[in-house]
Amino acid sequence: xxxxxxxxxxVLEQRKTADPDxxxxxxxxxxxxxxxLEKVGEECTETLLAAKDAEQSGDTSELVYETADLxxxxxxxxxxxxxxxxxxxxxxxxxxxxxxxxxxxxxxSQ
Ligand SMILES: N=c1c2ncn([C@@H]3O[C@H](COP(=O)(O)OP(=O)(O)OP(=O)(O)O)[C@@H](O)[C@H]3O)c2ncn1[C@@H]1O[C@H](COP(=O)(O)O)[C@@H](O)[C@H]1O
Numbered sequence: 818x819x820x821x822x823x824x825x826x827x828v829l830e831q832r833k834t835a836d837p838d839x840x841x842x843x844x845x846x847x848x849x850x851x852x853x854l855e856k857v858g859e860e861c862t863e864t865l866l867a868a869k870d871a872e873q874s875g876d877t878s879e880l881v882y883e884t885a886d887l888x889x890x891x892x893x894x895x896x897x898x899x900x901x902x903x904x905x906x907x908x909x910x911x912x913x914x915x916x917x918x919x920x921x922x923x924x925x926s927q
Pocket of ligand 1: 825828832839840841842843859885886889
C-alpha cells in the first residue's frame with residue numbers, strides 16, 4: 818500500500834482525539850458521521866464536475882486536486898468506522914485477475 822495512505826491513516830487515527838479548534842479532522846469527528854458523509858458527497862460532486870471540465874479543457878490539475886479531497890474525506894469516513902485504507906487495498910487486491918464483467922455475471926447467476 819502507498820506510504821502516503823498509510824501515514825495519513827496514522828495521522829487520522831491520532832486526530833480522532835485531538836482538539837477540534839486546532840484540527841480539521843477532529844472538527845469533523847466532533848460534528849459527527851453525518852457531517853463527514855456530507856463532505857464526502859460534496860467532494861464527490863466536485864470531482865465529477867472537475868472530470869467534465871478536464872474532458873473539455875484537457876487540463877487535469879483541478880481533477881487531481883478534487884480527487885485528493887475526495888480520497889481524504891473518504892479516509893476520514895473509513896477511520897470513523899474503524900477501517901483504514903488497507904481494508905480497501907486488500908479488497909482491490911482480492912479482485913486482481915477477476916474481470917469486472919465476469920464478477921457481474923457470477924453475481925447475477927447467484
Ligand atoms: N489531506 C488533508 C486534507 N485535504 C483536504 N483537507 C481540508 O478539507 C477541507 C475541504 O473542504 P472544502 O474544499 O469544502 O473547503 P471549506 O470550504 O474550507 O470546507 P467547509 O467549511 O465546508 O468544511 C479544507 O479545509 C481542506 O484544508 C485536508 N485536511 C487535512 N488533510 C490531512 O490531514 C492531516 C490532519 O489535518 P488536521 O486535522 O487539520 O490537523 C493533515 O496534516 C493533512 O495531512
